[in-house]
Ligand SMILES: CC(C)[C@H](C(=O)O)[C@@H](O)C(=O)O
């Protein structure tokens with residue numbers, strides 16, 4: 472029997488496997504950031520250990536840092552401590568650091584691919600759940616806990632139980648105004664926020680093959696929001712083209728050898744998945760979430776479900792408690808729902824393609840008077856590229872704030888927080904209670920939907936603006 476893409480990458484990295492025990496998996500690239508690495512380094516120091524492969528470990532600063540220009544002396548003390556600790560750790564252990572003071576910095580899942588660190592067939596880990604993003608390149612990439620970060624730093628290996636495989640087939644043409652974000656929100660709405668537990672998704676089908684790398688990353692990014700351990704997309708010409716020439720990409724004869732190997736990283740015709748789900752891309756609409764988990768989403772033309780429409784009593788309870796927190800009612804449409812804040816950013820949707828699309832909607836229009844709107848590029852490179860294309864001017868003339876790279880309002884771990892009770896149209900990946908600020912209410916959507924919400928001050932169907 473043939474192998475799936477996941478099985479090929481898994482098998483190539485198993486160092487040891489005792490029956491009934493987790494596998495020892497070799498890790499090709501380890502990404503670290505300021506929030507989940509300090510305790511791991513502390514553990515290494517305590518035990519007198521070195522970093523096994525400093526050359527395969529890459530650090531950036533993203534979660535806690537302010538996205539406004541601010542001297543570090545004026546930062547909240549936690550953030551300053553985390554950043555200074557990361558600098559010290561990278562210096563002491565000989566690790567490459569993409570520092571906020573340098574030219575290369577940004578959200579770990581935006582910078583890794585940009586630098587060419589992320590490559591097909593690799594195992595990639597990071598103390599961060601959205602490491603699944605890198606699966607867009609046909610890598611096996613997933614988040615790990617802080618004690619595992621220490622383990623990988625010390626050994627370059629990780630203990631892992633082999634997950635099962637889950638094919639998600641997306642076939643057909645997307646309609647105008649329907650994006651990769653809508654594909655993944657629709658998948659999670661259909662399969663549930665825990666529907667992928669124990670599995671690695673492989674996104675397949677004609678609609679996936681047509682997507683850019685940025686769009687593929689948007690989809691893989693949210694695999695974890697669908698409960699999966701990781702999400703993968705087989706590499707193809709789009710992938711190779713994206714990687715070629717990037718700083719850490721193979722060069723010369725190494726490049727040819729690498730591409731020849733990468734071409735083998737496809738699921739064999741006769742491979743069998745443990746589960747499958749198929750979606751018709753032509754039936755999808757722009758999506759909006761109404762609840763407090765990413766599975767609680769509906770097409771913009773739809774209505775919030777009524778409790779009696781849900782079979783599972785646990786889901787009924789979760790609907791009602793989510794709606795209470797959200798200040799929304801069963802059966803209500805989301806179209807027309809006023810918003811207070813619009814956040815375009817996060818490792819889901821802060822790449823240049825996302826900003827270009829959002830800018831198209833905003834161009835020549837104004838942000839509604841009562842709305843605070845911000846654009847937070849995913850990296851310094853995205854920011855520079857956007858500025859070279861004049862996107863910053865389009866956003867600022869419309870009334871958006873134009874910020875520095877970082878996680879920003881994706882999570883309330885830095886200066887950018889939404890107030891209690893505020894509705895945030897957000898391009899990020901999590902709408903958990905308090906995620907964007909204590910009491911704040913997140914409505915997840917695509918960048919063009921968020922841009923449309925900024926202009927109208929309420930949730931609208933972006934297709935009416937195209
Ligand atoms: C802070 C970090 C550990 C966390 C994660 O693991 O995902 C964050 O990135 C998030 O998105 O919630």
Ligand code: SF4
Nearest residue numbers: 601817818878881882
């Ligand atoms: S942008 Fe958001 S989801 Fe992504 S790593 Fe940062 S906090 Fe996590």
